[in-house]
Amino acid sequence: AQSVTQLDSQVPVFEEAPVELRCNYSSSVSVYLFWYVQYPNQGLQLLLKYLSGSTLVKGINGFEAEFNKSQTSFHLRKPSVHISDTAEYFCAANFGNEKLTFGTGTRLTIIP
Amino acid sequence: GAGVSQSPSNKVTEKGKDVELRCDPISGHTALYWYRQSLGQGLEFLIYFQGNSAPDKSGLPSDRFSAERTGGSVSTLTIQRTQQEDSAVYLCASSLRTAWDTQYFGPGTRLTVL
Numbered sequence: 657a658q659s660v661t662q663l664d665s666q667v668p669v670f671e672e673a674p675v676e677l678r679c680n681y682s683s684s685v686s687v688y689l690f691w692y693v694q695y696p697n698q699g700l701q702l703l704l705k706y707l708s709g710s711t712l713v714k715g716i717n718g719f720e721a722e723f724n725k726s727q728t729s730f731h732l733r734k735p736s737v738h739i740s741d742t743a744e745y746f747c748a749a750n751f752g753n754e755k756l757t758f759g760t761g762t763r764l765t766i767i768p
Numbered sequence: 769g770a771g772v773s774q775s776p777s778n779k780v781t782e783k784g785k786d787v788e789l790r791c792d793p794i795s796g797h798t799a800l801y802w803y804r805q806s807l808g809q810g811l812e813f814l815i816y817f818q819g820n821s822a823p824d825k826s827g828l829p830s831d832r833f834s835a836e837r838t839g840g841s842v843s844t845l846t847i848q849r850t851q852q853e854d855s856a857v858y859l860c861a862s863s864l865r866t867a868w869d870t871q872y873f874g875p876g877t878r879l880t881v882l
Contacts, residue, residue, distance in 0.1 A: 692873075699876060700859065702871070746811060754818070755801065758812075761810065
């Protein structure tokens with residue numbers, strides 16, 4: 657079955673420390689991958705996406721993600737986080753059927 | 769330019785009543801999606817419209833749910849005989865043409881069924 661898994665429901669990180677939010681997918685077909693962020697009381701905003709080409713994708717706000725086909729992963733990273741990065745992060749995939757399948761989300765909390 | 773807008777932002781209704789939720793996509797976007805965000809289920813796909821084609825209704829949880837898109841623009845999601853388990857945030861998104869074009873999300877409608 658096609659699915660997206662975010663194993664970490666909550667990730668606390670000290671301010672200015674690096675962070676990695678994990679995302680794995682399961683699919684037998686080609687996949688397009690996305691990371692969305694949802695700030696408190698706001699809608700979903702696209703951080704970055706992987707469609708094809710370079711496996712390292714850079715997005716907004718200093719985030720980047722790397723597509724790893726052999727490990728079926730698309731982990732999100734940032735070298736130094738800020739208080740303003742506090743939000744919920746969703747990994748999503750398109751398995752070629754026009755809709756997005758979302759992971760359950762990871763709540764990132766930045767500790768001052 | 770204007771983003772995706774949804775109305776109302778909040779809706780409180782009694783069990784058994786019908787509700788209508790509205791979505792105005794970004795002008796020129798031919799693809800429109802409805803999703804539901806709830807505590808127990810996360811973000812779930814509900815329905816997808818592409819231009820004048822028949823919608824993909826595969827995510828609708830029951831026949832109490834229906835949606836239409838008039839003139840290829842505004843969409844209305846209707847829930848009949850609401851149940852408490854329908855309480856959730858209903859999100860609308862639009863994209864230029866396909867799902868690998870970026871989907872832009874609206875702020876959502878928070879539905880509470882008492």
